[in-house]
Amino acid sequence: MRLMASKHLPLVPSAQPAKRLGFLTDATLCIGCKACEVACKQWNQLPMDGLELTANSYDNTGDLGATTWRHVAFVERFEDGKPAFEQPPFQSGWLMLSDVCKHCVRAGCMEACPTGAIVRTEFDTVVIQQDVCNGCGYCVPACPFGVPDLSMFDGKAHKCTLCYDRLTDGLEPACAKSCPTDSIQFGEVPRLIERARDRVTDLKRLGVDGARIYGDDQLGGTGGIGGLNAFFILTDEPEVYNLPARPKLPQDETLPGLLSTLGAALLLGVGLAFSFRKR
Amino acid sequence: MRHVPEPEGRRGRRRPPTYYGVPPIHKPHWKWLIISYFFLGGLSGGSYVVATAAELFGTREDHDTARIGRYLALLSILPCPILLILDLGRPERFLNMLRVLKLRSPMSLGTWGLLTYSGFATLSTAAQAASDGWRVGSSGILRSVPRRFVGALGAPFAMFIGGYTGVLLGATAVPIWARNARLLGPLFLSSALAVACAAISLILALLPGQRHDALERLRRADTMASMAELCCVVAVHLNSGPLGKPLAEGHLGRLHLAGSVGVGIVLPLVLHALGQMLRLPHRLVVILASLASIVGGFIMKYAVVMAGHVSADDPAATFEYAGGRQTLAVGDDPTPAGNGRGGRR
Numbered sequence: 195m196r197l198m199a200s201k202h203l204p205l206v207p208s209a210q211p212a213k214r215l216g217f218l219t220d221a222t223l224c225i226g227c228k229a230c231e232v233a234c235k236q237w238n239q240l241p242m243d244g245l246e247l248t249a250n251s252y253d254n255t256g257d258l259g260a261t262t263w264r265h266v267a268f269v270e271r272f273e274d275g276k277p278a279f280e281q282p283p284f285q286s287g288w289l290m291l292s293d294v295c296k297h298c299v300r301a302g303c304m305e306a307c308p309t310g311a312i313v314r315t316e317f318d319t320v321v322i323q324q325d326v327c328n329g330c331g332y333c334v335p336a337c338p339f340g341v342p343d344l345s346m347f348d349g350k351a352h353k354c355t356l357c358y359d360r361l362t363d364g365l366e367p368a369c370a371k372s373c374p375t376d377s378i379q380f381g382e383v384p385r386l387i388e389r390a391r392d393r394v395t396d397l398k399r400l401g402v403d404g405a406r407i408y409g410d411d412q413l414g415g416t417g418g419i420g421g422l423n424a425f426f427i428l429t430d431e432p433e434v435y436n437l438p439a440r441p442k443l444p445q446d447e448t449l450p451g452l453l454s455t456l457g458a459a460l461l462l463g464v465g466l467a468f469s470f471r472k473r
Numbered sequence: 474m475r476h477v478p479e480p481e482g483r484r485g486r487r488r489p490p491t492y493y494g495v496p497p498i499h500k501p502h503w504k505w506l507i508i509s510y511f512f513l514g515g516l517s518g519g520s521y522v523v524a525t526a527a528e529l530f531g532t533r534e535d536h537d538t539a540r541i542g543r544y545l546a547l548l549s550i551l552p553c554p555i556l557l558i559l560d561l562g563r564p565e566r567f568l569n570m571l572r573v574l575k576l577r578s579p580m581s582l583g584t585w586g587l588l589t590y591s592g593f594a595t596l597s598t599a600a601q602a603a604s605d606g607w608r609v610g611s612s613g614i615l616r617s618v619p620r621r622f623v624g625a626l627g628a629p630f631a632m633f634i635g636g637y638t639g640v641l642l643g644a645t646a647v648p649i650w651a652r653n654a655r656l657l658g659p660l661f662l663s664s665a666l667a668v669a670c671a672a673i674s675l676i677l678a679l680l681p682g683q684r685h686d687a688l689e690r691l692r693r694a695d696t697m698a699s700m701a702e703l704c705c706v707v708a709v710h711l712n713s714g715p716l717g718k719p720l721a722e723g724h725l726g727r728l729h730l731a732g733s734v735g736v737g738i739v740l741p742l743v744l745h746a747l748g749q750m751l752r753l754p755h756r757l758v759v760i761l762a763s764l765a766s767i768v769g770g771f772i773m774k775y776a777v778v779m780a781g782h783v784s785a786d787d788p789a790a791t792f793e794y795a796g797g798r799q800t801l802a803v804g805d806d807p808t809p810a811g812n813g814r815g816g817r818r
Contacts, residue, residue: 248493250492250493250495251493253493256495257495257496259499267492269492302646305575305577305578306578306580306644306645307575307578308570308573308575308578308580308581308583308584309566309569309570309572309573310569310572310573310575311569326566326569326572327562327563327566327569328561328562328563328564328566328567328569328570329561329562329563329566330560330561330562330570330580331501331502331503331560331562332501332578332580332641332645334499334500334501334502335498335499335500335501335645335646335647335781335785336644336645336646337498337499337646338498338646338795339497339498340496340497340498340499340646341499342499343499344502344562345562348562348563349561349562349563350562350563351562430490431490433490433491433492433788433792433796434490434492435492436491436492436495436497436788437497438497438498438791438792438794438795438796439792439795439796440795440796441646441795442646442651442794442795444644444645444646444651445577445578445644447640447643447644447651447654447655448576448577448578448579448640448643448644449577450654450655451579451639451640451643451644451654451655451657451658452579452582452637452640452658454655454656454658454659455632455633455636455637455639455640455658455659455662457659458636458658458659458662458663458701459629459632459633459636459662461701462632462662462663462666462697462698462701463522463526463628463632465694465697465698465701466522466523466526466530466666466694466697466698467526467529467530468697469526469690469691469693469694469697470526470527470529470530470531470535470690470694471530
């Protein structure tokens with residue numbers, strides 16, 4: 195039973211040193227055009243989400259889901275009653291960010307998956323193998339960022355693949371390709387991190403005091419996740435963009451939970467033995 | 474997409490930022506099928522353990538307890554795989570669960586645990602049936618099965634089936650479950666044993682014949698397990714802090730208090746005490762108390778699962794659970810970063 199992705203690149207780890215590929219999504223460059231959402235849907239042949247309005251600013255997709263793998267968040271704020279156009283011109287009351295699967299270094303969805311459908315690829319990305327997933331849905335609450343979801347169309351879990359098919363052909367993911375401002379940058383993670391640090395330093399020099407990297411394991415925003423391969427430059431608290439400040443790896447609780455249950459089992463077993471003993 | 478109003482800020486505290494109240498994590502789809510599995514799996518595992526304890530430590534009078542426990546263990550585990558398979562998005566692929574064993578995934582552990590336990594439950598029950606004079610396949614071989622030994626081997630797996638479901642809930646990003654990851658296993662296990670004692674008592678009381686001593690020992694075991702369950706419920710409440718809201722307030726909180734604690738734990742004790750005081754028929758008291766304990770056990774599992782849904786839908790709960798130290802920017806002092814309201818001069 196061998197899984198071969200294509201004749202060029204096997205899914206099983208090869209002897210060659212793996213590249214660590216990912217996204218740097220820079221909120222300060224996002225203009226909210228949603229080209230990434232559209233390019234993602236087109237390339238990955240994802241159906242539309244319906245003609246719905248969330249009434250949350252210009253956000254019409256609302257959330258990442260089974261058929262939405264890029265989601266542009268529009269944070270529209272009225273500070274002290276002032277509308278956005280009366281606030282400072284840059285990164286104040288009008289924030290945008292293209293959210294995506296973080297391709298965690300330690301991925302909760304992958305550790306939860308009981309079928310082994312969720313794998314780490316040779317690009318260090320996390321992909322759900324659609325021919326294996328049986329739709330148990332355990333990855334859905336196991337993701338600390340709310341990324342995967344079960345599809346109503348085929349009952350299986352879906353999320354961003356970081357365009358695995360494009361990567362195998364040497365192309366960059368569709369969203370990064372389509373981004374007109376390079377808010378979404380694709381590349382090798384260590385180099386992207388360097389670039390992000392430079393960018394944050396620049397932003398600070400420009401007076402954007404809140405500029406920060408979200409998802410660099412040295413700078414925080416990753417809790418027990420050990421870094422994110424798709425990380426972000428934000429200018430405010432992560433919660434403003436609907437990201438948890440210190441996400442935890444859910445499976446770190448598996449062993450303690452099992453041990454405490456074992457302890458309870460021993461105590462209850464002794465209790466039962468005494469209950470049934472002759473008096 | 475539904476518009477959720479932003480939560481009201483508390484006095485003296487800055488309103489916590491949320492993104493239009495959109496939940497930052499996804500809740501599981503688990504509903505009645507899974508709640509029923511949690512209940513039936515617990516009942517089965519608990520019955521197996523009680524039957525084994527009665528066999529190993531009980532007297533001649535506990536033979537019926539062990540016998541009913543064995544049959545109940547098999548009968549209540551039979552629907553479980555069906556419930557679990559029906560809950561899959563692609564039921565025809567259920568065998569994919571057996572491709573791998575992942576020690577850090579409670580669901581993978583549960584799959585293999587359930588498989589192993591089902592084997593033990595089947596063997597123990599078949600041996601019991603053979604010794605009871607039923608004509609099962611090869612009764613001769615089955616009669617020679619060392620039942621106490623098999624029971625002792627299977628009991629740890631039965632305990633696992635009773636408790637792992639709590640660990641499974643705990644190993645998620647759902648705030649109220651994750652915060653109580655170390656308590657839900659013991660809670661589900663003690664509830665499973667209490668429900669099993671109650672179910673066996675109920676059947677014993679409904680059968681003809683006097684079994685006062687056996688029922689009394691089952692009552693002792695039930696009370697012990699119920700007290701353990703009560704301790705876990707209180708511990709969950711104390712441990713949850715603000716995350717415990719779904720189990721403490723509102724419709725679900727009232728159901729949990731009245732159902733899991735009131736009907737499941739307190740009412741059986743009250744019924745037994747009243748029965749002794751007023752000299753009510755023992756059989757009637759046992760039947761009523763057992764029913765209360767069983768209903769309470771089901772409500773507890775319902776309340777805990779549904780509380781997870783409420784908790785996952787509450788952005789404030791996720792940000793509280795996965796909050797703490799703010800993210801730092803390059804060059805920041807690694808002490809808690811200011812008020813985080815950057816971006817303006």
